[in-house]
Structures are given as structure tokens and as C-alpha cells.
Amino acid sequence: MDFLTQFWESILGIFANSGFASLPWENYIMILVSFVLIYLAVKKQYEPLVLLPIAVGMLLVNLYPAIAMGGQTQYIPVAEYLKDHPNDTVTYARVMIDGVECFAKPEQIGGLLYYLYQGVKHGIYPPLIFLGIGAMTDFGPLIANPKSFILGAAAQIGIFITFIGAILLGFAPNEAGAIGIIGGADGPTAIYVTSILASGLLGPIAVAAYSYMALVPIIQPPIMKLLTTKEERAIKMVQLRPVSKLEKILFPIIVTVVVSLLLPDAATLIGMLMFGNLMRESGVVERISKTAQNELMNIITIFLGLSVGSTATGKVFLSPKTIGIIALGLFAFMMGTAFGVIFGKIMCKATGGKVNPLIGSAGVSAVPMAARVSQKVGQEENPSNFLLMHAMGPNVAGVVGSAVAAGVLISILK
Amino acid sequence: MLGNLKLGLIILLTGIVVVFSVLVLLILIIKLYSTIVSNAQNSIESKKVEKAKIESKPEEKAHAVETAKEKSDDGTIPGEVIAAIAAAVEVIFGEGGAVVTSVKRARPQKTSGRCSAWKAAGMAENTRAF
Numbered sequence: 001m002d003f004l005t006q007f008w009e010s011i012l013g014i015f016a017n018s019g020f021a022s023l024p025w026e027n028y029i030m031i032l033v034s035f036v037l038i039y040l041a042v043k044k045q046y047e048p049l050v051l052l053p054i055a056v057g058m059l060l061v062n063l064y065p066a067i068a069m070g071g072q073t074q075y076i077p078v079a080e081y082l083k084d085h086p087n088d089t090v091t092y093a094r095v096m097i098d099g100v101e102c103f104a105k106p107e108q109i110g111g112l113l114y115y116l117y118q119g120v121k122h123g124i125y126p127p128l129i130f131l132g133i134g135a136m137t138d139f140g141p142l143i144a145n146p147k148s149f150i151l152g153a154a155a156q157i158g159i160f161i162t163f164i165g166a167i168l169l170g171f172a173p174n175e176a177g178a179i180g181i182i183g184g185a186d187g188p189t190a191i192y193v194t195s196i197l198a199s200g201l202l203g204p205i206a207v208a209a210y211s212y213m214a215l216v217p218i219i220q221p222p223i224m225k226l227l228t229t230k231e232e233r234a235i236k237m238v239q240l241r242p243v244s245k246l247e248k249i250l251f252p253i254i255v256t257v258v259v260s261l262l263l264p265d266a267a268t269l270i271g272m273l274m275f276g277n278l279m280r281e282s283g284v285v286e287r288i289s290k291t292a293q294n295e296l297m298n299i300i301t302i303f304l305g306l307s308v309g310s311t312a313t314g315k316v317f318l319s320p321k322t323i324g325i326i327a328l329g330l331f332a333f334m335m336g337t338a339f340g341v342i343f344g345k346i347m348c349k350a351t352g353g354k355v356n357p358l359i360g361s362a363g364v365s366a367v368p369m370a371a372r373v374s375q376k377v378g379q380e381e382n383p384s385n386f387l388l389m390h391a392m393g394p395n396v397a398g399v400v401g402s403a404v405a406a407g408v409l410i411s412i413l414k
Numbered sequence: 415m416l417g418n419l420k421l422g423l424i425i426l427l428t429g430i431v432v433v434f435s436v437l438v439l440l441i442l443i444i445k446l447y448s449t450i451v452s453n454a455q456n457s458i459e460s461k462k463v464e465k466a467k468i469e470s471k472p473e474e475k476a477h478a479v480e481t482a483k484e485k486s487d488d489g490t491i492p493g494e495v496i497a498a499i500a501a502a503v504e505v506i507f508g509e510g511g512a513v514v515t516s517v518k519r520a521r522p523q524k525t526s527g528r529c530s531a532w533k534a535a536g537m538a539e540n541t542r543a544f
Contacts, residue, residue: 146444149437160429164422173421246451254443262436397437404436408429 019063026314027062033317034059034309037207046214050187050305054207057113057309067111068310075102113310116303120311121199125304126192127272132297133188133399134252134276135289137367141393143247144240147347148359152397154343155363156405158183158335162328163409169324174198177409179325182209183332184402185216186365191308192269193406197413203312204322208329216369217376219330220337220361224377227341228357232348234382235356237390248281259404265414266407273403336364340394362391365398462508491517 015021037055041048061068078094078101092103119125142148159180166176178194178201190209194202212219225233252274260267279289344360358378362370374391500514529537 143444143448146441146448149441150434153434153437156433157430160426163425163429164419167415167418167422170415173418173425176418176422177425244451244455246455247448250447250451251444254447255440258440258443259436262439263432400440401433401437404433405429408432409425412425412428 023062023065024314026318027065028314030062030312030314030317031059033312034062040211040214047210049301050210051214053302053305054210054309054312057306058203058312059309060306061113061310061313064111065313068113068117068313069111070114071110072107074105074107076105077102113306117307117310119300119303120191120195120202120307123192123195123268125300125307126188126195127268128296128300129188129304130269130273130403131276132292132300133367134273134278135280135292136297137273137277137280137396137399138392139251139277139396140243140248141240141389142396143243143251145390145393148393149397149401150347151340151343151360151363151394152399152401153363154360155336155340155365155394155398156184156401157339158332158337158364159402159405159409161335162332165331166324166328169328171321171324172198174413175201175321177413178205179328180332181205181402181406181409182212182325182329183336184365184398184405185209185213185333185336185370186399186402187213188304189269189365189402189406191304193409196410199311200316201321201325202308203317204325205329206308207312208326212329212333213366213369216364216366217373219333220370220373221377223334223337224341224358224361224373227338228345230381232345232357233378233380234385235348235353236382236385237354237356237359237387240389240393245281245283249278252278252281255400259400259407263404263407263411265410266403269403269406270400273399333364337361340364340398356385356387356390359387359391359394362395363398363401365395365402367395367399368392370398371395462511466508466511491519 019027034055037051037058040046041051041055075095075097081090081103082088090103092105095102095104161180162183163176163180166179167173171179174197178190178198181190181193182205184190187206187209191202191206194205198205256267256271256274259270276289276292279285279292340360340363341357342360343363344355344357347355347360348357356374356378358374359371362374364370371388371391371394375386375388378385378387496514496517499517503512503514506512
């Protein structure tokens with residue numbers, strides 16, 4: 001009989017420790033949300049490289065919250081401990097608390113995602129992602145037509161307008177800055193800014209940023225068509241001049257020096273972006289350039305996705321703020337696209353019709369998806385029109401522009 | 415709320431002004447250095463062309479092909495082939511940048527007992543030092 005009682009008690013103990021008994025209802029909803037994200041990543045292929053790790057991180061943290069919890073340390077006065085354990089050889093770290101020397105005795109080791117999250121918390125992963133992006137990006141179209149920087153700057157206006165929108169909706173200024181940066185359509189920048197300004201909103205902002213980047217082909221075309229005429233969309237642009245290797249090598253060095261001196265808060269992102277590009281263009285470190293583009297980028301993407309997903313716990317995600325963030329993020333994205341196209345129109349008029357305004361929408365980063373959208377919408381009006389390389393200029397200018405905008409927000413709101 | 419709105423307007427203006435200023439400055443710098451680099455490269459190119467014009471006259475080129483033909487596998491390679499190789503070399507290195515002195519027929523590579531070209535390329539890729 002004792003045997004059966006013990007068996008029953010152990011079954012009850014396991015049930016009491018299981019998720020069924022301990023998880024709040026919010027976690028179950030978040031588990032369903034993570035299933036939806038997994039579906040979107042796998043079936044619809046919406047930014048699967050990032051969305052899948054985010055969704056799995058979200059799933060794991062809501063199934064087993066301890067996976068994202070930090071370790072616990074017990075502080076015991078040294079004298080007291082040695083009195084109780086006279087024969088112990090002690091290797092614990094010693095710290096002073098209120099003038100009393102204590103041993104820091106680890107009670108519990110933190111969860112896996114807690115340690116991976118430190119790369120987000122301390123702003124390590126996003127700059128490393130920028131390193132890979134720099135190594136993959138050809139800035140040739142931008143160097144050939146540096147006026148593209150204007151379109152890259154115009155598309156950032158949405159960030160600052162959304163900032164005001166977020167303030168009007170009752171968000172604190174630091175939160176509003178983190179929400180506004182979604183309009184930059186640059187996932188690593190959004191995560192970097194949010195981790196510094198409002199780390200509590202990391203989950204909803206990262207999910208919103210990557211979701212809208214995946215939806216670029218759906219969100220942008222109606223705005224582009226609304227703001228341009230049929231004739232403007234059909235404009236053919238002259239071929240870009242070839243860019244020499246020396247110009248390509250000088251570009252990352254000059255941009256790093258200029259931006260870092262003017263805006264030190266953008267130096268981390270821009271410095272890593274341009275370092276990656278210098279490795280690519282110099283051609284002398286092909287092996288590490290390839291590593292930055294592939295292995296390093298892939299590893300950091302996994303860590304970043306899982307860590308960001310682990311911040312989306314039920315209590316954080318299922319709040320009215322998340323709805324506000326999703327709505328404001330979409331608004332920021334639309335405003336960025338609209339201002340890019342409007343400045344494209346201004347450049348079209350200023351150059352006597354030599355610039356197709358559709359390339360302006362590519363100023364919202366989202367490389368190379370936004371440039372592809374410009375190409376696609378342009379070809380719908382004129383099948384012999386090839387805007388892709390022209391749109392790549394504003395597209396990569398948008399990456400630089402959003403990093404500069406991030407620097408402005410951090411320097412004012414930090 | 416009013417204070418935050420004021421901050422919002424300040425950030426809107428500061429953001430737009432700073433982002434545009436930095437990027438416009440980059441436009442000017444890129445234009446400037448592009449002009450300097452292309453001018454420098456053009457002057458180097460034109461000097462090379464002038465030097466090549468002075469150094470290589472048509473009769474000298476014909477003589478160079480004849481010399482190369484004499485040295486090339488006892489004259490078994492046709493002159494047209496040597497002229498085509500010399501022209502290709504000139505396209506790559508520029509006029510006067512290189513002179514073909516001899517052409518040798520490559521022996522067919524034996525594959526048995528040796529690395530294939532693909533394998534050799536793979537080994538070279540993976541064993542290259544930093």
C-alpha cells in the first residue's frame with residue numbers, strides 16, 4: 001500500500017511541477033501566437049530566417065519561463081560560513097555587503113536563453129549582424145549616384161513623425177523612440193535602439209519590425225502607386241557609371257570617420273557595417289569576409305532570434321501597448337515609404353524627369369526587398385524598365401540613414 | 415503630456431536636420447573623392463597610353479610576334495594563334511603593359527594518380543593561409 005501511495009504522490013508531484021499546473025493563461029495564448037508565427041515562417045516564408053528563431057524562443061519561454069531567468073546567488077557572511085563549515089575548502093567569490101564580507105554562493109544557474117539574451121542586452125548581436133550585412137552589401141550603386149542618400153534620408157522622416165504619434169498615444173519618450181525606429185525597416189537597428197531605450201518592449205517591437213519587413217511587397221506598392229502618376233512610374237533611368245575599386249575601398253573608411261565624428265552614438269552600428277564592407281571590397285581578407293557573411297551571420301541570427309523571442313512573455317506581450325506598437329510600427333513604415341516616394345518626385349522634377357520616383361520607396365532599408373519592389377512596380381508600367389540597380393542606391397543609403405537616425409534617438413533619449 | 419509633445423517636436427526637427435545634414439555631407443564628400451580618384455586614374459591611364467604609343471610601334475609589334483613564333487615550340491604554333499594570345503594579353507595588361515616573348519603548348523594533363531582541377535582548387539581554398 002505504501003508503494004502505491006508513494007507512486008501516487010510522485011505522480012502528483014510531477015503534475016504540480018508541470019506547465020499544466022503552473023502556467024498562467026497568458027502563456028497559453030502566447031504559445032498559440034508562436035504557432036501562428038511558426039506557420040507564417042514555414043508556410044508563408046515571411047522572413048523565415050529571423051521569424052522562426054523568434055517564434056521558437058517565444059514558444060520555449062512560455063512553456064518553461066525558467067529558461068529565460070537569471071541565476072540566483074546566496075550571500076553568506078564569511079565568518080558565519082566558516083564557523084558552520086570549518087573543514088570546507090571554499091572557492092566562492094567574496095563581496096562586501098554593508099561592510100560585511102560575504103561569500104557569493106551560486107544557488108541556481110540561469111536558463112539558456114537568459115545567457116543568450118546578454119548579447120542583446122549589452123548591444124552585441126545587432127552590430128555583429130551589421131558586420132555581416134556590410135560584408136554582403138555592394139555600395140557601388142550609391143557611390144555611382146550619391147544623390148541617393150537624399151532618398152535614404154527622406155525615408156527616415158517616418159521614424160520621427162511616428163515618435164510624435166507614440167507620444168500622443170501616451171508612450172514615454174524612450175518607448176516612443178524605440179517604436180519610431182520600426183519605420184527604419186531595419187531589424188538589427190530596431191533591436192539595438194530598443195535594447196538601449198526600452199528593453200521591456202523588445203519582444204513586440206522586434207516582432208513588429210520583422211513582420212513589416214516581410215510584408216514590404218504588400219505594404220509599399222499601394223502607397224507608391226497612390227503618390228505617382230503612370231508617366232512617372234514608366235521613367236527609364238540612364239545606366240550608372242562603373243565605380244573603381246579604389247572608390248569602393250575609400251567609401252567605408254570615409255563614412256565611418258565622418259559619421260562617427262558627427263554622431264558618436266551611431267559609431268558602433270556604422271563602424272561594424274563599414275568594417276564588413278571594407279573586408280569585402282579590399283579583397284585581402286576573403287576568408288573572414290566569407291565568415292562574416294555566412295557562418296557568423298547565421299550563428300548570430302539564431303542567437304538574436306531566440307533571445308528576442310524569449311522576451312515575448314505573456315504578461316509583456318498581451319498588453320494594450322502591443323496593439324499600439326503594432327499600429328504605430330505600420331504607420332512608421334508607411335510614412336517612411338511615402339516620404340521616400342515624395343522626395344523621389346521632387347528629385348524627378350529637379351532633374352527634368354531623369355529620376356523615377358519609385359526608387360524613393362527603397363530608402364526604407366529592408367535590403368534588398370524594398371529595391372525589388374521598386375523594380376517590380378516599375379516593370380508593371382514599362383516591362384523594359386530595369387530600376388533594380390538604381391533602387392539599390394537609396395536602399396543601402398537607407399541602412400546608413402536608419403543607423404544615423406538611431407544615433408540621434410539614442411543621443412537625445414538615452 | 416505637453417512637455418513630451420514639445421520633446422517630440424524637438425526630436426522631429428533635430429532628427430530631420432541631423433540625418434539630412436550628415437547624408438548631404440556624405441554626398442559632397444563622395445562626389446569630391448570620386449572626382450579626385452577618377453581624375454588621378456585618368457591621368458595615370460593617359461600617361462600609360464602615351465608611353466605605350468612611344469614604346470611600341472607597329473613594326474616592333476610584328477617583330478615581337480615573329481620572335482615569339484621562333485621561340486614557340488620550334489615554330490609549330492601558327493602565327494595567328496600567337497597574335498591572338500598577344501592581343502588578349504594587351505587587353506588585360508593595357509598597351510605596352512606586357513610583352514609576349516614565347517608561347518608554349520601545354521601538355522595534356524594526366525588525371526590518373528594526380529588531383530583533378532576541382533580537387534586542387536578545393537585544397538587550395540581550404541589550406542590557404544590567413
